[in-house]
Amino acid sequence: MSSSRRSAADPPRPVTISHIARTAGVSVPTVSKVINGRAGVAPGTRARVESLISEYGYRKSGPPAGGTTIELVFAQNGDLPGIEIIQGVQQVAREHQLGVVLSGSGADPGRYWLDHAVSRRSLGVVAVAQLDVEEQDQLRRHAVPFVIVDPTHELPDDVPFVGATNWSGGRAAARHLLGLGHRRIATVTGPGHVLSCRARFDGHRSALEEAGLTGRSTLVTRQELTREGGRTAAGDLLARPDRPTAVVTGNDLQAVGVYQAARAAGLRIPEDLSVIGFDDLPVAAQLDPPLTTVHRPLGQMAVTATEMALALGRGERPAQTGIELATTLAVRHSAAPPAA
Template identity: 60%
Template structure:
């Protein structure tokens, strides 16, 4: 197999020059010519570290030779594109409200798009071809999607990421670990010692953080974290109901359950009623999110308030800052959660 060095890559870069209509000089073309990834070229263009001196010199040489310039904001529409993987959810309205609040302040429009995790390319291609001022994704963006947005000069922010992101990917999330710790601590302070958790899917980042916070509170109180008291389930009412039934069937059942989200907590309510238990007299329940509907549950749910609207405002402000080509003070933000105590928690019966 032939070996290619930096000079060969530079020679390949000479195949196209500005004005060659067969292929415009883009960040993706510079990356291909240099034999590196699009994010690597982006780091060089933005003066960031993490690129070897040899690769940086090669990339800069290609950029100078072709006269490449980062796309300006003038060729993008005055619109924030808000991308959902699932629009029909109780969280969507709160997020949209926050995005519109920030967009109105800056006199930009908002476009809401939806396409599932396994949708074919046309939905995403439409988003990219519209060339919005910036993209706010309420889901994980794949590496390929992030690279495509970067190549098109479209800034983006990930809202409430579900998996670990590279250090240079902008995101806005919540203090999930602190929220989980506050929920468990509240139950401990009420006198509960058999505290179970309906955990979310193990691969979801914020679910793991909430579980870690719960375990931290138990450890701080000198209580063991028993595997029998932790059941993983989908973030749905059905998932919460099934998990709670498993927990309430234990020979020594828990006196309190902390659920990873409010839908799971509502499912726990159903399982408790099916078992002939009263909330909070026989079982205390805590949720996470503080969706508006849970204040009207019977009894009203104690839950960790996740400030979705405020998170959406912050995410939009960050996206618009990047859309203006300005340097953001920080590209990773976590908005504080707070515990909202209602009537679903009480001291255990002795």
């Protein structure tokens, strides 16, 4: 093995996927795709990763002995549609010939899902729920690794999570509208205690400040991340004499509500009102007109979280405890230059 690749600072064998990703300058999901023969990797990148796999003598490990399931835990009564997350977890489970158990957390004080996960000796927990300290401690006591997807609040440094670049996404949405010529841009954001909502709004505000548009707090309203929340907020905004020419929402469900309020007010999208959402749920492309929105890679977030949980179960230490996957703007037909 070349001395340029391994030094005293390198981790001992067995070499982990994280170390290969770090050395190749790519993400852990990219290395996983190469190892598992999946598409979506550029030929040059694939060749570089395969060369490192061969050089390090990496061999794909199976999951730890004892269990055959991965626990996917959603918050009870949560608003987040989970089909993409379920599909992402199932994708990794199929590769390892594992089952997926879908559970709910938050409403049952008995934490039935937690007792079952321990008794089943689950290989890992992927939580789209914000596990409390007691739940985390119990999982640790029984050596069940867990990863939180899309945390709603700040986590301790030792809690693994997978999120998205919400701040960058919020900025990209506002910049798109500014580039189209909008200056009266309203924001419908979610609850202030939700981490992703704060990040999205901060990114939006940063773009407006860069453009010299400050002091427009009257065009900011907070509502629940639901269709009803978006409709209520937009009904108020659109009734004002200086109504906005564009609205950025906290998620796609709020955007659906904005569409409804705009049509009730006799406004056309995008001719009279431009709208941009966040998440890029399946409903976004089905709206009329199709919604321009910030794509959050929910499926890949689930894949990454599941692979991380299984790696933790094998005793691998990830290169970083928290991973944020990139958001991108999905431009469709709900945003246009403002009417003259």
